[in-house]
Amino acid sequence: MNLRTLPMSRQSAQQSPTQMESTLVVLGPHNCLKLLLFFLHILIISAATDLLPKEALPTKSGYLPVNQTTNSAIFYTFYEAQTPTISSSSGLSQTPLLIWLQGGPGCSSMLGNFYELGPWRISRTQNGRHLTLQPNSGSWNRLFGLLFLDNPIGVGFSIASTPQDIPTDQHTVSKHLFAAITAFVALDPQLFKSRPIYITGESYAGKYVPAIGYYILKKNAHLPASKQLNLGGVAIGNGLTDPVTQVATHAANAYFSGLINEKQKTQLEKLQNEAVQLTKNANWSLATDSRNALLNFLQSMTGLATLYDYRRQIPYETSLVTEFLSQSEVKKSLGVNESMVYEECSDVVGAVLHADVMKSVKYMVEFLVKNSKVMLYQGFCDLRDGVVSTEAWVRKMKWEGIDKFMEAERKVWRVNGELAGYVQKWANLSHVVVLAAGHLVPTDQPLNSQAMVEDWVLERGVFANQKVHNLSLDLQGVI
Ligand SMILES: *[C@@H]1O[C@H](CO)[C@@H](O)[C@H](O)[C@H]1NC(C)=O
Ligand SMILES: *[C@@H]1O[C@H](CO)[C@@H](O)[C@H](O)[C@H]1NC(C)=O
Ligand SMILES: *[C@@H]1O[C@H](CO)[C@@H](O)[C@H](O)[C@H]1NC(C)=O
Ligand SMILES: *[C@@H]1O[C@H](CO)[C@@H](O)[C@H](O)[C@H]1NC(C)=O
Numbered sequence: 126m127n128l129r130t131l132p133m134s135r136q137s138a139q140q141s142p143t144q145m146e147s148t149l150v151v152l153g154p155h156n157c158l159k160l161l162l163f164f165l166h167i168l169i170i171s172a173a174t175d176l177l178p179k180e181a182l183p184t185k186s187g188y189l190p191v192n193q194t195t196n197s198a199i200f201y202t203f204y205e206a207q208t209p210t211i212s213s214s215s216g217l218s219q220t221p222l223l224i225w226l227q228g229g230p231g232c233s234s235m236l237g238n239f240y241e242l243g244p245w246r247i248s249r250t251q252n253g254r255h256l257t258l259q260p261n262s263g264s265w266n267r268l269f270g271l272l273f274l275d276n277p278i279g280v281g282f283s284i285a286s287t288p289q290d291i292p293t294d295q296h297t298v299s300k301h302l303f304a305a306i307t308a309f310v311a312l313d314p315q316l317f318k319s320r321p322i323y324i325t326g327e328s329y330a331g332k333y334v335p336a337i338g339y340y341i342l343k344k345n346a347h348l349p350a351s352k353q354l355n356l357g358g359v360a361i362g363n364g365l366t367d368p369v370t371q372v373a374t375h376a377a378n379a380y381f382s383g384l385i386n387e388k389q390k391t392q393l394e395k396l397q398n399e400a401v402q403l404t405k406n407a408n409w410s411l412a413t414d415s416r417n418a419l420l421n422f423l424q425s426m427t428g429l430a431t432l433y434d435y436r437r438q439i440p441y442e443t444s445l446v447t448e449f450l451s452q453s454e455v456k457k458s459l460g461v462n463e464s465m466v467y468e469e470c471s472d473v474v475g476a477v478l479h480a481d482v483m484k485s486v487k488y489m490v491e492f493l494v495k496n497s498k499v500m501l502y503q504g505f506c507d508l509r510d511g512v513v514s515t516e517a518w519v520r521k522m523k524w525e526g527i528d529k530f531m532e533a534e535r536k537v538w539r540v541n542g543e544l545a546g547y548v549q550k551w552a553n554l555s556h557v558v559v560l561a562a563g564h565l566v567p568t569d570q571p572l573n574s575q576a577m578v579e580d581w582v583l584e585r586g587v588f589a590n591q592k593v594h595n596l597s598l599d600l601q602g603v604i
């Protein structure tokens with residue numbers, strides 16, 4: 126992959142240690158500077174060897190082109206299943222493949238990789254001075270292949286050959302993702318072609334996940350089998366999917382949680398109504414601003430450290446990932462040009478998708494639930510895209526199964542005998558409440574999130590399909 130042209134976001138970003146180093150090279154006819162550089166180099170190499178040991182390297186990583194005529198490409202890291210589900214001769218070639226997409230818009234899936242659900246998590250050593258990777262026993266690649274994509278182009282280590290190439294809508298996002306996933310499968314068709322693909326993601330990926338799922342199903346209908354993608358299902362964690370409905374739930378949610386009083390509830394409702402009105406008028410950019418203002422107001426009213434988890438005294442420490450991925454040798458090991466500047470979330474991409482934020486993709490979920498399978502899960506302590514916010518739009522779904530879903534039992538869900546949350550399922554739709562978790566569910570509940578995704582994909586436990594109709598239970602329901 127030719128990395129000559131870098132996206133604007135990187136060129137305009139603040140200087141990182143790596144950039145400072147290359148500045149020194151330019152200035153460096155001086156001998157002592159050269160010596161200093163040499164030591165810097167040694168330091169970086171020795172630090173990084175400790176930081177990203179061989180056993181923590183992805184199975185594969187690099188770039189997947191999204192457009193044959195430009196250099197735009199999606200950065201990926203892939204981790205093969207630790208213990209494949211199917212241990213027959215076909216082995217890995219039938220093992221499900223999960224794809225993870227981060228939200229934002231503009232945030233890198235390397236957050237998911239190194240801070241949430243990947244096999245190695247970044248943390249600080251006890252003295253707080255160094256970064257260290259620790260194996261994650263809740264990794265989502267225990268039974269399945271796990272592919273992280275920095276989406277859309279311009280995000281994380283992905284490359285947008287020009288800022289104009291960055292998608293402004295979900296259709297173009299999906300077109301790029303389809304090209305990237307197809308290119309990934311083509312890296313080893315024998316290994317990847319037959320594997321069922323599950324698209325997963327969080328937060329603003331509540332838009333991306335349905336969009337690419339929908340795109341795959343629509344596109345497949347016009348492609349020969351050899352070019353189709355084998356979609357198994359989609360899963361959204363704490364998602365923003367039908368913003369016009371979701372934005373109207375904050376006041377009641379905060380009020381009935383006891384975080385605000387009635388007067389504050391009325392103030393929030395006024396802001397919510399503005400956001401709803403702007404959305405209904407298709408005044409997209411102002412509608413997004415309005416939602417942001419509402420959330421900022423809620424945060425200042427409650428004094429919480431973060432709306433992502435009302436329990437937290439400090440926000441999620443995602444900056445650890447930035448610190449880690451800014452190391453030159455880490456980039457090199459992952460197949461990234463050292464001159465790339467890693468940003469946790471790209472402001473440029475955020476701005477390009479600003480007017481997309483309040484647009485609904487609910488109709489895509491309605492299509493997916495009829496033709497594939499869908500899981501919606503939320504960490505219980507999230508005040509941005511939590512349980513109430515999701516249930517509000519789910520109940521409005523246009524789907525012939527919705528009444529049956531609404532009537533389905535909300536089951537108590539236990540993992541190893543301990544209460545983990547609640548699961549409600551009917552046919553292709555599953556809804557999961559994850560207790561003791563905020564916006565980043567896999568970070569807060571690694572083992573439970575792992576059990577959840579494994580059981581959902583494999584249709585086990587509370588996610589098993591009920592084949593026998595229990596007449597006596599039905600009768601109890603009538604009484
Ligand atoms: C890395 O990027 C720089 C700046 O765009 C470029 O000059 C260099 O050739 C690239 N290196 C590789 C190995 O692609
Ligand atoms: C590829 O990029 C070119 C130049 O930006 C653009 O005109 C074209 O529509 C793109 N193709 C796809 C498939 O996105
Ligand atoms: C968007 O809303 C603002 C504020 O209500 C209004 O001034 C503006 O004319 C609207 N723009 C469009 C394109 O409707
Ligand atoms: C569930 O999805 C399958 C396809 O995977 C479809 O055949 C079936 O009709 C769907 N069920 C409902 C109730 O929509």
Ligand SMILES: *[C@@H]1O[C@H](CO)[C@@H](O)[C@H](O)[C@H]1NC(C)=O
Pocket residue numbers: 593595596597598
């Ligand atoms: C049906 O439900 C009743 C009451 O919960 C239970 O006792 C019975 O074992 C169930 N039967 C089957 C076939 O699952």
